[in-house]
Amino acid sequence: MVGSNITFCCIFKTVPLPGSKFEIFISNRTYITKPVHYPTPSKESYDTFCDDKGGGSTGSSVFIGYPPDDQNLACMTRDLSSVECHWNRGRNTFLGLDKETIYTLNGGVCDVKSSDFGKCVLPAVPKQVTNWTLIAKNPLGVKTLTDTADPTHRVWLRAPSKVSHTAYARNVTLLWSWNVKKYTLFPMICQVKWMLNGSSYNETFNGLGLSSVVLVDLQPVANYTVQVRCGSDEHFYRWSDWSEITEFSTKEDIPEALDVWIQYFEQNAYVLWKPLTQQQSHGRITEYNLTRGQRREIIDKTQLCYKITPGNERSDQKITVSAKNSAGLSPPSTIIVPGYPDNEVDISRINNRNGGLEMAWDRYFNSTCGYVVEWFPTYNERQCAVEWKKISECDHAARCTWEQQDGFEPGVKYSVSVYSCIDDKPMLLQRSEGYAIEQRPSGTVQKLRGKQNGRNLELSWDEVPLHQQNGFIKGYMVTTFHYDSKTPIHRSWTEGPTIILTLDPGSYIFNVSALTSGGAGDNATLRMDIEDNIERMIVATVVGCSATALVFSIITVLCYRKRKWLKQLLYPDIPEPKLAGKWNSKGFYCPQMTEGYMKCEIQEVHNAERAATAESLHGLDLIRSNSTVFPAQHSYQNMYKSPVLYPPLWPCAEKLTSIVENPSYSMSIEPVDVAQIFELTLEMEDGYVPAPNCVQKNVVVKDSSGYKPQSTLPTNV
Numbered sequence: 001m002v003g004s005n006i007t008f009c010c011i012f013k014t015v016p017l018p019g020s021k022f023e024i025f026i027s028n029r030t031y032i033t034k035p036v037h038y039p040t041p042s043k044e045s046y047d048t049f050c051d052d053k054g055g056g057s058t059g060s061s062v063f064i065g066y067p068p069d070d071q072n073l074a075c076m077t078r079d080l081s082s083v084e085c086h087w088n089r090g091r092n093t094f095l096g097l098d099k100e101t102i103y104t105l106n107g108g109v110c111d112v113k114s115s116d117f118g119k120c121v122l123p124a125v126p127k128q129v130t131n132w133t134l135i136a137k138n139p140l141g142v143k144t145l146t147d148t149a150d151p152t153h154r155v156w157l158r159a160p161s162k163v164s165h166t167a168y169a170r171n172v173t174l175l176w177s178w179n180v181k182k183y184t185l186f187p188m189i190c191q192v193k194w195m196l197n198g199s200s201y202n203e204t205f206n207g208l209g210l211s212s213v214v215l216v217d218l219q220p221v222a223n224y225t226v227q228v229r230c231g232s233d234e235h236f237y238r239w240s241d242w243s244e245i246t247e248f249s250t251k252e253d254i255p256e257a258l259d260v261w262i263q264y265f266e267q268n269a270y271v272l273w274k275p276l277t278q279q280q281s282h283g284r285i286t287e288y289n290l291t292r293g294q295r296r297e298i299i300d301k302t303q304l305c306y307k308i309t310p311g312n313e314r315s316d317q318k319i320t321v322s323a324k325n326s327a328g329l330s331p332p333s334t335i336i337v338p339g340y341p342d343n344e345v346d347i348s349r350i351n352n353r354n355g356g357l358e359m360a361w362d363r364y365f366n367s368t369c370g371y372v373v374e375w376f377p378t379y380n381e382r383q384c385a386v387e388w389k390k391i392s393e394c395d396h397a398a399r400c401t402w403e404q405q406d407g408f409e410p411g412v413k414y415s416v417s418v419y420s421c422i423d424d425k426p427m428l429l430q431r432s433e434g435y436a437i438e439q440r441p442s443g444t445v446q447k448l449r450g451k452q453n454g455r456n457l458e459l460s461w462d463e464v465p466l467h468q469q470n471g472f473i474k475g476y477m478v479t480t481f482h483y484d485s486k487t488p489i490h491r492s493w494t495e496g497p498t499i500i501l502t503l504d505p506g507s508y509i510f511n512v513s514a515l516t517s518g519g520a521g522d523n524a525t526l527r528m529d530i531e532d533n534i535e536r537m538i539v540a541t542v543v544g545c546s547a548t549a550l551v552f553s554i555i556t557v558l559c560y561r562k563r564k565w566l567k568q569l570l571y572p573d574i575p576e577p578k579l580a581g582k583w584n585s586k587g588f589y590c591p592q593m594t595e596g597y598m599k600c601e602i603q604e605v606h607n608a609e610r611a612a613t614a615e616s617l618h619g620l621d622l623i624r625s626n627s628t629v630f631p632a633q634h635s636y637q638n639m640y641k642s643p644v645l646y647p648p649l650w651p652c653a654e655k656l657t658s659i660v661e662n663p664s665y666s667m668s669i670e671p672v673d674v675a676q677i678f679e680l681t682l683e684m685e686d687g688y689v690p691a692p693n694c695v696q697k698n699v700v701v702k703d704s705s706g707y708k709p710q711s712t713l714p715t716n717v
Contacts, residue, residue, distance in 0.1 A: 001140050002064055005035040010050035010058070022050070038064045041094035065094035067141025068101045070118075075132045075147050076154030076237060080182040083122040083151050085132055093138055101138040110134075125151050155232040157188065159241040160211075163228055169220040169253035169282070169327065175212045176228055176243060184209035190230040191239065196222055206233045220253035220282035220327075252283030255323040255330035261372065261388045262337055262426065269308045269337050270384055271319050283325035291320045291332070305384030308337060315339045316425065336425040349472070350416055350434030356405035361418050361430045363394050369421035371429075373402045378413040378433055379467040390421075408436030411470035411518070435471050441514045441521030443468030445476070445497070448512055448526045455505075457530060460498040464514045464521065471516030483507035483527065503530050 012029040016022050022031035038046070041064050049059035069090030075083050085105055093101060103110040103120065110120035120134070134145040160176035174192065178184065189206040192213055205213045210230065218224065227242045258273040276285065288299040290306055299306060308317065316339050320332040351358050359373065370392040376385065387407065394400035408414065415433050419426040446462040459478065478499050480490040492499055508530060511523035559566060
């Protein structure tokens with residue numbers, strides 16, 4: 001047995017050779033080895049010879065193995081005529097063929113062959129509870145197994161054989177035969193398993209000697225595989241083995257009803273229907289039949305869309321569509337095309353989730369045939385290219401939900417609409433737009449431009465084209481660079497398409513990119529030079545000059561209105577000279593004309609209070625004068641309207657002031673204005689013809705007594 005320690009003994013003819021394994025002396029020529037341990041079994045024997053060289057014929061062969069270890073004895077009947085006892089074979093004993101385990105069942109030796117190991121047959125079937133005892137024996141030990149049962153309660157049927165079939169569109173009849181005659185009246189239960197497109201289905205049947213069953217509700221035009229197994233129906237013990245696999249195909253049946261919808265595209269209405277799958281078509285579709293009122297049309301099997309030509313009326317139109325195969329027409333699918341479609345609703349943003357779209361809406365209690373959810377690419381809608389899904393009932397009492405995970409392209413905006421179905425007529429309830437998966441914009445902002453206002457620069461731009469946004473625009477990133485630098489000097493974020501930057505004069509480059517939840521798009525670039533604001537300087541100059549002119553004008557007006565006050569304040573009048581007594585002057589006399597000139601002289605000047613005497617006149621030295629000559633050509637000019645003097649004589653009058661002396665005039669007073677002397681009342685003795693120019697002449701002044709001074713003084717009059 002595995003794990004034993006064995007000691008070998010040998011009687012030598014002579015003493016053992018040095019180094020032999022037989023090193024322990026017993027007596028005379030008898031020697032033994034130390035105990036040898038054998039921890040593992042071996043398919044072959046271990047041989048030990050007295051001659052260490054192995055050339056001798058004397059020695060010992062040892063087989064290392066296990067005793068019998070069989071398990072689970074079970075006895076049953078399979079043919080209702082004999083008893084078969086089966087058990088599970090234990091581990092290998094490793095004892096070789098001549099040391100095989102011997103089995104006996106109820107005292108009878110079982111002829112166990114290698115191919116039938118674990119089975120022993122008894123010829124009779126007792127109809128009562130019976131004990132069975134199995135004894136397994138080999139040189140290393142004995143194993144006893146027992147079992148107790150009624151063989152009629154342990155019936156293990158054999159597998160059905162020669163399975164055949166008769167197939168139809170939706171059912172098949174399976175037939176098989178039995179190799180055991182006693183099965184024909186035996187109550188049994190049978191299980192049929194069939195496979196379709198990788199899916200497994202099963203169904204059980206029972207009866208006496210069951211040899212045929214009918215499978216129903218099969219798919220038309222489908223390939224099936226089937227197997228059968230049976231067992232005892234009265235006292236079920238175990239299933240028989242499966243029969244061999246049998247294949248069959250069902251025949252064609254009429255197609256299922258089409259899924260029909262409508263689309264409004266470019267002012268036209270289209271009726272659409274989804275192609276039927278192989279399980280729905282129940283065969284090969286040959287054509288479609290469409291009925292519109294009293295008109296019926298045959299549509300090719302490859303066409304899935306039909307344009308409804310609008311008539312003069314604007315009433316609803318009832319459309320029915322059916323599919324046809326070799327078995328006949330499908331049930332008609334009906335839809336009503338409204339005369340006035342698509343009532344207006346607000347467009348909201350749809351939610352995305354796990355790469356798909358989901359939508360919820362309030363339940364519409366007037367709905368009679370459920371709801372329809374329609375979706376298509378917002379910026380790439382095409383004729384007869386919309387998707388839809390019909391929802392018969394809402395999951396909740398007050399809210400309905402829809403979720404779609406497949407069929408959406410990343411970065412594409414979709415329009416999703418919910419319609420209520422009322423007697424086969426759709427009514428729009430809700431419309432939303434959104435992206436299943438947002439990506440970075442594939443385009444850039446358009447028409448990037450700038451407007452300078454002093455140091456402020458207003459950047460503005462148009463949005464990224466709608467079909468290139470690839471997501472909802474969250475805002476814009478504006479990056480500012482100096483023209484000759486790659487290092488950004490400023491980054492700004494704005495939600496709208498405009499921003500105001502405050503910059504120093506210089507050359508700048510501006511990059512603007514749009515951002516979505518998928519990332520930032522490419523940059524749009526603009527170069528601008530920020531200059532000093534010339535217009536502002538001009539405006540400031542003009543405003544300053546205008547303000548100065550306005551102030552000057554105001555001052556001028558005020559000065560003009562207050563000119564007398566200003567004259568009195570800044571240039572007051574010079575007081576008139578005061579003459580003592582009453583003075584009279586006879587005026588000037590100009591009697592002579594010489595070569596175009598007139599000669600004028602003063603006739604008489606005296607004091608009215610006292611008579612003029614020569615002594616007094618001479619003593620006072622009142623008047624010293626020369627005569628004056630005037631150009632004749634000016635003698636007839638306009639005369640001043642004063643009764644005293646005419647304007648042309650004014651220059652002479654100025655000179656006259658130098659020859660009239662006032663004895664009472666104080667030299668300390670202010671100078672007398674020349675014009676004031678003409679306040680004196682002068683009388684013209686003769687006609688006075690004024691002249692503008694004065695010529696230095698002798699003027700003879702005579703008083704009333706005829707006094708004439710002896711000497712004359714030159715003076716300019």
